[in-house]
Amino acid sequence: MEFLTSLDFSPVWQYRWPLFWGLVETLWMAALAFAIAVPAGLGLALGRIYGGWLVNLPIMAFVDLMRFTPLLVQAVWIHFALPAVTGMNFAATQSAMIALSLHVTAYVCDVMRAGIIAIPKGQGEAARALGMKRRAVFFHVTMPQVWPLVLPPLGNVAVASFKLTTILGILAVDDLMKVTNRISTLTFRTFEFYTTAAVIYLLVGLLLTFAVHRVERRFGASRLERSAARADRASLAAARGAVAAGPRTVEPPPDR
């Protein structure tokens, strides 16, 4: 009881702007890392599936290294060891971004690989039998079926990369967690500021999840089953169109 009465959240309002800018830092780092990781992870997944062992093996090693070592250690490696090896110096934010992007890329690679190999072999065979080239098969047949499948796990990765930013404070990055940490040591209101931060993470996390659900409902795998009504309307319209167009549509196609 004494603990509860001793709580004082009034300094939180006083520090609202530093907290806000911390959240902005967190959000753009997570968003940028995810935006880099999706195409990069897709590329690596393609390497794993279609590349020979010479391509496959290094990618497998990279993915496992990223997944099974802590992001905190990866951030430290990249910020302190990489400059010593390459001679290039990175700002803390740059190092943090590189670490987070690589880390998330590894997860996206796994998600994409699972999605691509889940497409039945017959799909590619039918497309190739029709004379379609590999690129066309990939863009018109494979990927449109992969996206709805990988959407839910990709959403999870997006939420995870948002939460992973909390670790990047190990470098001099002013994300929401680091800002919270600084202010709490300054004001001795540790409990109040960490709780506030937790509520902000929770709210943003819920918002992200909600957004992912919206996207899923629009483009997800269940779309095809649920679209019966819409397709009925579509075929009705097509039939009307055919009737309106008259016999033109039943003429034989021009000879080659």
Place this chain on the structure above:
Amino acid sequence: MTAASATRTPAIRIEGMSKWYGAFQVLADIDLTVMPGDRLVVCGPSGSGKSTLIRCINRLEEHQEGTITVDGIRLDENTRNIDAVRKEVGMVFQQFNLFPHLTILENCTLAPRTVRRMSKSDAEARAMHYLHKVRIPEQAGKYPGQLSGGQQQRVAIARSLCMDPRIMLFDEPTSALDPEMIKEVLDTMTDLAQEGMTMVVVTHEMGFARRVADRVVFMDRGRIVEQKPPEDFFNAPEHPRTKLFLDQVLGH
């Protein structure tokens, strides 16, 4: 074969062709000639290599020995030749393999648009023409998952025809269908045969073979055991393996 037909280019010519999966030989020393307009039915027990054989004709499978020539084009590693052959050869699969994310109409227009660079309106007019032909134009706006198996297989046939193939390959087109839907697909194939399409059909439908084929090929353990016109094949099979097979499929 008449003297006149001997001078024409065969639609498909396979000579001394063999194929292995690792150490296991699936096709052994296949010789087969299909002339334009021929309607060939390939039958045999499961595992005899009949599906593998027709999958070699559009190079969904590679062969290791011998030659396959389709419409004068030699099938080898040359991707340009493979592309050229695939433009001439349509294929219908046991599992239909329609593209589930595209409507029936889009299934039929995808290849003409991406491979033949046809305009959208031309491709759609052509697709509607062939959908009329397989008698399901009213399904054009639906997705494959909303159609029955028989309807899906007829769409698959229309989709292939949209590429204007000279040769059609059928890989057990009715094996995944409910009995009451088999007829509608076989009728569509019969129509196609009557229009003079060159067809190679792997099937267990002996009634179709009897009515439509002009030659039946019997395969066993990767070899062609016997090939004959249907009346001779069914009434006077020579090889004991053929007799046994016919007893089993016609016996019940």
